[in-house]
Amino acid sequence: MSIERSIRQYEEDRSQAAKIAARLLLASATTSPRVGGVGECTVQIIDDECDIEDLCQATEQMSGENEKWDFFKRDAMMLRDADAILIVTSIRCLTDPADINCNVCGHLTCEYQRKVPKLEREPGIAYTGPLCLFRANNISYAIEAIISTARNMGIDYGVYWSAGAAAMRMAIVPKNTGFCLAVGISVTEKSPFRDIPKDYADINETTMNDRIIKRLWPQFRSIYS
Amino acid sequence: MATEMNEMLTNGLDRAVELMVVAAHNSFRFGDRNTVKISRLTRDDQQEIAEFCYSLGDMSPLAARDGRFLMELIKEPCALLMFGDRRKSDFNFNCGACGYKTCAEMNKAEEVESLTARGPSCQFKAINLNMAAGAAASMAWRLGLYCRVFSTLGFASFALNKMENVDMAVTVSVSVAKKDPYFDRHQYWTDEHWKETFNKEFPTFTRGFIGAIEQE
Numbered sequence: 001m002s003i004e005r006s007i008r009q010y011e012e013d014r015s016q017a018a019k020i021a022a023r024l025l026l027a028s029a030t031t032s033p034r035v036g037g038v039g040e041c042t043v044q045i046i047d048d049e050c051d052i053e054d055l056c057q058a059t060e061q062m063s064g065e066n067e068k069w070d071f072f073k074r075d076a077m078m079l080r081d082a083d084a085i086l087i088v089t090s091i092r093c094l095t096d097p098a099d100i101n102c103n104v105c106g107h108l109t110c111e112y113q114r115k116v117p118k119l120e121r122e123p124g125i126a127y128t129g130p131l132c133l134f135r136a137n138n139i140s141y142a143i144e145a146i147i148s149t150a151r152n153m154g155i156d157y158g159v160y161w162s163a164g165a166a167a168m169r170m171a172i173v174p175k176n177t178g179f180c181l182a183v184g185i186s187v188t189e190k191s192p193f194r195d196i197p198k199d200y201a202d203i204n205e206t207t208m209n210d211r212i213i214k215r216l217w218p219q220f221r222s223i224y225s
Numbered sequence: 226m227a228t229e230m231n232e233m234l235t236n237g238l239d240r241a242v243e244l245m246v247v248a249a250h251n252s253f254r255f256g257d258r259n260t261v262k263i264s265r266l267t268r269d270d271q272q273e274i275a276e277f278c279y280s281l282g283d284m285s286p287l288a289a290r291d292g293r294f295l296m297e298l299i300k301e302p303c304a305l306l307m308f309g310d311r312r313k314s315d316f317n318f319n320c321g322a323c324g325y326k327t328c329a330e331m332n333k334a335e336e337v338e339s340l341t342a343r344g345p346s347c348q349f350k351a352i353n354l355n356m357a358a359g360a361a362a363s364m365a366w367r368l369g370l371y372c373r374v375f376s377t378l379g380f381a382s383f384a385l386n387k388m389e390n391v392d393m394a395v396t397v398s399v400s401v402a403k404k405d406p407y408f409d410r411h412q413y414w415t416d417e418h419w420k421e422t423f424n425k426e427f428p429t430f431t432r433g434f435i436g437a438i439e440q441e
Contacts, residue, residue, distance in 0.1 A: 033359070069319075100287070100341075100376075101339075102339075102341045102342055102376075103339035103343070104312075104346050104393055105346070106336075106346065107344065118324070119324060124326075125321040125326065126318075127320050128321060129321050129325070130324025130345070131348065133346055133351050139352065140352045141374070143359075144252065144355075144356045147252075148360065181352075
């Protein structure tokens with residue numbers, strides 16, 4: 001289907017704006033506070049449509065693993081509309097406790113925490129805890145920085161742990177990653193992360209287009225030609 | 226009559242702290258749970274926290290450092306916000322980050338008491354709490370305040386029971402001092418003491434290659 005040149009130009013620039021914004025959000029996440037100033041988080045930008053689709057499919061596949069993860073399908077469908085996804089990881093919380101014996105994890109000292117067996121990597125387990133929660137808290141500063149900057153720049157955002165867990169499952173994050181969250185961003189006139197119907201996995205723009213335009217319209221045209 | 230600069234600074238600080246609380250209260254959080262408690266600690270509270278942290282010197286040099294720092298900080302206009310939340314999960318995410326397969330298992334696990342926090346805690350509760358603190362810090366940055374997030378002072382505030390019905394806490398400190406009091410503590414060090422500490426902590430720094438003998 002042809003579209004006007006000026007509209008096509010706008011679409012390309014809009015997409016470019018989202019890619020540039022993703023990089024500025026990465027900068028904001030990187031310079032946000034870290035406990036003790038120790039490097040903890042990495043941020044990866046996924047802005048290729050096919051890569052976004054791969055991540056969404058992995059998220060959908062995980063939804064069947066745990067009865068509480070039904071919303072993964074809805075998250076995946078929302079993220080399909082994202083122009084870019086930022087994957088924020090915590091790379092010390094699994095193997096390198098903060099050594100401050102804070103007891104947030106409930107094991108009194110980091111020495112005890114190290115000795116507690118981790119959960120097995122198996123379907124239905126997203127993160128193989130117990131993690132050092134104090135370390136993983138750094139991720140909240142990074143995510144908050146992304147949100148804060150996105151709000152300043154007028155970028156729509158949505159934060160999802162489902163896609164973060166799927167990114168870990170796909171092994172596209174650093175190997176020591178213990179905790180991971182995803183932020184979808186969008187530069188569109190209507191945020192794809194707000195006002196979402198409950199059955200969004202089944203009723204969404206793609207399925208509506210498929211049923212009404214691609215399936216009904218050709219028949220309608222044929223009958224009434 | 227013209228308003229005194231110091232009066233404007235302290236009034237501005239009060240307004241800014243209120244705006245930080247608004248930002249924290251309205252920050253993003255998982256599960257749409259707005260359970261984070263926020264309070265502004267008084268100067269006396271800060272004094273008490275500083276002394277408590279300083280008293281932990283033998284156990285935690287980090288706490289002692291921050292205690293000593295807070296004693297200096299409160300000599301100029303400043304504020305300390307405390308953020309706290311409960312530890313149990315009300316999300317039902319069953320994510321595994323806490324080390325239990327389900328939220329129900331974690332919620333039933335035996336509570337472990339300590340000076341710094343009660344555990345085990347839900348990872349997403351902790352994330353929501355720190356996200357609120359991050360939003361406050363972000364607002365402080367925008368308003369031009371000097372700011373630093375302090376976990377040590379959060380632990381001390383928890384130990385001194387400065388907020389009821391919370392299991393973990395974090396603090397955000399802001400200041401309108403004459404110069405940025407955070408992130409630069411050279412005033413506390415003499416050259417000799419600094420060199421002595423550095424050599425003790427990083428003894429191999431000056432060695433040219435493995436096996437070299439340290440110079441006297």
